[in-house]
Amino acid sequence: MSDRLRVKKTYKLYVGGKFPRSESGRSYPVSSPDGTELANAALASRKDGRDAVAAARKAQRPWAGQTAYLRGQILYRVAEMLEGRAGQFAEELADATGAEVHDALGAVEAAIDRLVHYAGWTDKYTSVLGGANPVAGPYFNHTTPEPLGVIAVVAPQDDPFLGLIEAVAPAIAAGNTVVVLASETKPLPALSFGEVLATSDLPGGVVNVLSGRAAEVAPHLAAHADVNGVDLSGVADAELAASLEAAAAETLKVVRRPGKRLDSLGLLRQWTEYKTVWHPAGMAAAAGGGY
């Protein structure tokens, strides 16, 4: 009997809960650091970016409207699904980076732990960041953090899996939705992660994964008026990062600059904005509110 011909996987984008090829029909070959060809991945275009933002916008309000408890449960579910496929991800990551499988498995496990970490934060960060403010008057004054909306993330180039999850998890934990541009040369683990997300109760559109050239797609995401924040921490080219920041300023976006290190609370805070509410305590009492 002849040897079986291996079925090669086509890596597609993950947009709005579906796996489309690029609207442009383009793809590009992805190789390991030693030059072995691994697979072809879709080469996202400006319009894929636009479609992803539209999907993220559509998903954002329902996602932010879910209870914090449920968002935590869903993030935990993502971690569960990833745990079951840790071996596959370790191999993909090892192929992509040239690391030993054993080391890659360590990175995958760290990513899983990170998801569990942020699953725990979903129903706690509002209490930590927000609170009741003392004011000189018959009012209650509450401050509460709310999600910014749609966040565009350029994922780290050399840390294609753990780096991506560290960028995406805090944003979605806080109720944002995300369009993430995976590492240009090492996009395969990120694209496989889309399959994990698709099978883990995360509503379609909350995370959208694109693969392609940062220099081509990111400027349109940074300038897009319907994007509320951009995470440039994965932009390797300083000149590109500066131009993206300038484009983002045109529509008043929150920008995370390359190289900006933040702890997990800092990351949650990065993608939220504060709402302060004055509530007339006296009137509540007059209306029989018990105060």
Place this chain on the structure above:
Amino acid sequence: MGSILSGAEAASLVRALPGVDAVGLEARAAGLATRSVKAESKAKAIDLAISMIDLTTLEGADTPGKVRSLAAKALRPDGDAPSTAAVCVYPSMVPVAAEALKGSTVKVASVATGFPAGQVPLDVRLADTEAAVRAGADEIDMVISRGAFLAGDLERVFHEIKAVKAASGEARLKVILETGELVTYDDVRRASWLAMYAGADFIKTSTGKVGVNATLPVTLLMMQAVRDYRALTGVQVGVKPAGGIRNTKDAIKYLVCVNEVLGDPWLSNEWFRFGASSLLNDLLMQRQKLKTGHYSGPDYVTVD
């Protein structure tokens, strides 16, 4: 203009119409939908589409305030964008719209005749029409009795349209065929001709209140009907697709069809309209995109 035909003559002419080549029609519509309109042409098409919109609100929850804000948007959608063609409301909201649009080029269109089902007695439908015209409607959007049409009583449908046309007086009459309920292309063709023989100024696809609204093939079929009607009688009739046209891409497909099937005489809001509400915001966002070079978002247009 009034019709010179009797009901029986119109019905027999309509019954003798040839059937529609459904496959050919859909292929033609699909072919026209592949045209790519870019840059400067796109900017012109967007402005033309905006100027052709009958900005519509037909909800039980419509309030005078909502109609006033819609009228303000119709007058000045965004910066230097053109005004829309009309504001389309229920008869009870016509006085509010007429007051808000007084002195402008934006028309007041009112649905009437027991919209959307049309299942009320004829005298009620006529009174509905007269009240709307008295209140200041420039245009009347009537619904045909689909029940009578589907039962084969074309004469009755013909007489009803004629009666409503008479009741409309100076107001232009748009006849809603509700193509989603007629189902077949053959019936859409018959209803189009029947409405035109009865004196329609416009034929309109849908109420927006049933599952299937305007589709490109159905609208194309109606365009062919008005083209042939003008060739036959010399009378020009307008077309208004309504319902389900939500984005710029779709609107441009319709404009391409108008240009290809009907040509210049129909490429103005005098003879072609879009019945829509959410379409306007998408057109404005695309317009902003062309101006600024970056994509816009729903935060940059009004919430209706």
